[in-house]
Structure formats: C-alpha cells, structure tokens
Amino acid sequence: MKSALRSAPPSIGPLRTWIAALPFVAVIAALAAVYTSVSGRLPEPLATHFEADGQANGFSSTHGFLTGCLVLLLVVGTGFGLLIQLRVPATGAHWLIAGGYATAAGFGFAFCLTLLDNADVTDASAVRLPLWQVAAVLAVALVAGALGRLLAGPALRPQHPAFGEAPRLDLPAGMSAGWSRTISSPPLVALGVVLLGAGLVVGILIDWLTSASLLVGGAVVVAVSSVRVTVDRRGLSIASTLLPYRIRFRHIPLDRVAEAGSRQIAALAEFGGWGYRVRAGRSGLVLRSGEGIVLRLTNGREFVVTVDDAATAAALLNAYADRARSRQGG
Amino acid sequence: MLFRVDPGSSVPLGDQIAALVRGAIADGSVHAGERLPAARELAASLGVNVHTVLRGYQRLKEEGLIELRRGRGAVVTGAASPARARLGETAERLIAEARNLGLSDEEIVTVVRVGLAGR
Numbered sequence: 001m002k003s004a005l006r007s008a009p010p011s012i013g014p015l016r017t018w019i020a021a022l023p024f025v026a027v028i029a030a031l032a033a034v035y036t037s038v039s040g041r042l043p044e045p046l047a048t049h050f051e052a053d054g055q056a057n058g059f060s061s062t063h064g065f066l067t068g069c070l071v072l073l074l075v076v077g078t079g080f081g082l083l084i085q086l087r088v089p090a091t092g093a094h095w096l097i098a099g100g101y102a103t104a105a106g107f108g109f110a111f112c113l114t115l116l117d118n119a120d121v122t123d124a125s126a127v128r129l130p131l132w133q134v135a136a137v138l139a140v141a142l143v144a145g146a147l148g149r150l151l152a153g154p155a156l157r158p159q160h161p162a163f164g165e166a167p168r169l170d171l172p173a174g175m176s177a178g179w180s181r182t183i184s185s186p187p188l189v190a191l192g193v194v195l196l197g198a199g200l201v202v203g204i205l206i207d208w209l210t211s212a213s214l215l216v217g218g219a220v221v222v223a224v225s226s227v228r229v230t231v232d233r234r235g236l237s238i239a240s241t242l243l244p245y246r247i248r249f250r251h252i253p254l255d256r257v258a259e260a261g262s263r264q265i266a267a268l269a270e271f272g273g274w275g276y277r278v279r280a281g282r283s284g285l286v287l288r289s290g291e292g293i294v295l296r297l298t299n300g301r302e303f304v305v306t307v308d309d310a311a312t313a314a315a316l317l318n319a320y321a322d323r324a325r326s327r328q329g330g
Numbered sequence: 331m332l333f334r335v336d337p338g339s340s341v342p343l344g345d346q347i348a349a350l351v352r353g354a355i356a357d358g359s360v361h362a363g364e365r366l367p368a369a370r371e372l373a374a375s376l377g378v379n380v381h382t383v384l385r386g387y388q389r390l391k392e393e394g395l396i397e398l399r400r401g402r403g404a405v406v407t408g409a410a411s412p413a414r415a416r417l418g419e420t421a422e423r424l425i426a427e428a429r430n431l432g433l434s435d436e437e438i439v440t441v442v443r444v445g446l447a448g449r
Contacts, residue, residue: 175335175336176376176377176378177334177335178332180367180372180375228365230375
C-alpha cells in the first residue's frame, strides 16, 4: 500500500531534454558560421562592450571573445539542462524551456551582431552599436522564448498525488492523547549559520544596514531548520525548537482539518526545494524528502509537514477531528 | 512519540506518562539523544497539570532514562537503552504483583534484598 502512495513526479522524457538543448547547439553553430564569414575582416582587438549611446568602451581579442561566448553558452545551457533533468519544479518545465530559448537566442544574437558590427572596421574604437540592435536582441529573445514555449508542448498538470489512507487512532472517550516529534534539517542549519556569519562579517566590515537582511534571513532559516511538530486536542502546530514553545509559527486548529493522511513527499519534485514552501493549492514545511503528514483543509487546500512517524500523527489528528465533529453535530 | 493517557484509570497520570516513555524506549521507537516535549508543553497538549507531567519525568530521571534540562525540556540519556527501559518495566510488574498480594513497600524491598543477598 505504501508504494501506491509514493508520488510519481510527472515525467519529462528525453525528448524534452533534447528540445531544451537545441537552442544552445543552434546558437553555437550560428556563431561559428558568422565568425567564418567575417573572420578575415575583423580588427584586433574587437569592440565587445558598448555605452548607452552606442560608443565602444570595452575591447578584447577575437580569440578571448569567442572563448568567452562559448563558455557562457555552454555554462548557461548546462545549467538549464540540469534544472530540467532535476525537474525543478516539475510543472514549470515548459517555462524553463522557453526561458532557455530566450536566453540562448538573446545571447547568441548579441554575440553575432557584435562580430558583424566589427566586420570591415580597421580601428575597433570606431565600432558603433545602434540602438535598434539592442531592441532587435530583445525581440529575437522574445520570439525564441515563444517558440520554445510552443515546442515544449502542453503544460504538465500538477498531479496531486493520491491522498493516502486516513486511519483513525483508537481513542476511547475520556482518554487524552498528544503526539510530538522534532525534525531538523542539517543543510538548512548550515545555511542559516553561514548567512548569520556573513551578516556579521558584512556588518563589521561594511555597515550594519546592509548586513541586516543577511542577519534576519539567517535567523529565519535557523529558526525554521529545527522544529517540533505537535498534534493534540487543539490541532497541529509547528514551533521552532530554539524558541519558547509558545511561539508557534504555524497552528492549524482541528476545525480546519477535513482529513489527515501520511505519504512520501518529494521535496524537489513537488515543492521545488526545502523550507517553508507555498505552491498552488498547497503549502507546508518540507525539511527533507520522505514521510510526511498531509492535511486536507476545509478550504480545499493541502498542508504538509515532513516528519517521521507521520502515520501515527495523522491517525491521532483524524480521531480528534472526528471527536470535534461529533460534538458539534450532537 | 505518542502520549496516550487515561485520566479515568487507577494508575496515576504521572506514572502513565513515565510508562509510555519507558515503553517507547524499550521498543526502540525513541532513541538516546531524542528530545521529549517540555513538561509545560506536554501538559498543555494533554490538558493535564504540569506537575503531573513533571512527576512522570522525575521518575524517568531517577531511573536514569532521561535528563531534565532547565528550559530545554527532557532529553533521553545515552545510557537509556531498550534493555534498561525493559528493566524498569519489569520492576513495575514486580511492584504491581506484590501490591496485589497485599505486601507493604517495606516487604517489597525485603523481597528484592533477599534475592540480592542470595547471590
């Protein structure tokens, strides 16, 4: 039964990976073709950077320029490829592909234009970049993005995995129960500590106003990285283990819980990462992949929290929710 | 871990809580180093008096199963092995059986002492 509850992230397939890689390959080929056609007519060095008025203000050797272009395209292309392979987030893959097309075409077109503008010029400082070319680069990027979006195919519907079983804990009238467990995420603790450290260094060396965002961010990450999840007669609550237990950063009262279940949660594929995640129709605290409590709320949304022994917590929550409902009904 | 208590039972609530933790350590569902909820927190969860929970935690502390840290709640000690927790359960059974027979506390201790002297 457990394997049936395991969510299968929507598959993307090798075809999509090829579609995503295509623009980067095409742009490198186009750049090579343009270079061959103008290679005999280029000044040395090339004008490669321009001011707002179109005047050249940056120069580099032809060899350096071409290597830089190639490295940039390969790095960005690999980055997009990795993101798509990791399916981050699964349902946004078509937009990721569109973004890849726009980026590849924008960079590629700008590089080609730079080479063409340099052609037949003896002194690189005389090279001009007309404003219309900047607009053309943007337009080409937009058109390529739209093309990528079309090629990527229909958007993957977010597949809400099966809700899972909703067992009841045996809780005879008069008995009282509470479930409590801590969960922490060492990578998030490390991230928080790094942010706090960076905030201190920036504060001491530069100024405290700049470091404030780092310090606040670090404090929030550290607070969220280790929590105690409690389920009892009042509902479900999540509190940082580092702060007094009265300071809860999420409390869901019983009357908001339609049903509780537990299932395997895939942090990256379902929520696109770790931490407090908000997605269409659902949110939750995802500190790792694996077992988690899943609440279906009365407003139709889903709330999840990854924690061990989630089935017991869900069963207790259901027992208390039943009790609360029968009290209201009777 | 799950705390399930029955206020209607003849067993005091504090002892019920101690028995639950002991049982969880004995069956391996709670490990050394794990933090139990603070007494106030657990009391609020179960709707019982905080002193009731503290009485249960105090027993566990005396058995060497948990360590109580001010403001940081209760932590299962490194010495708290499943076997150690089962020993506590065995002692509970011995006491319950002796009480059923109508033995006084002194007599129960004597029974254990005689057993030890025989070795």
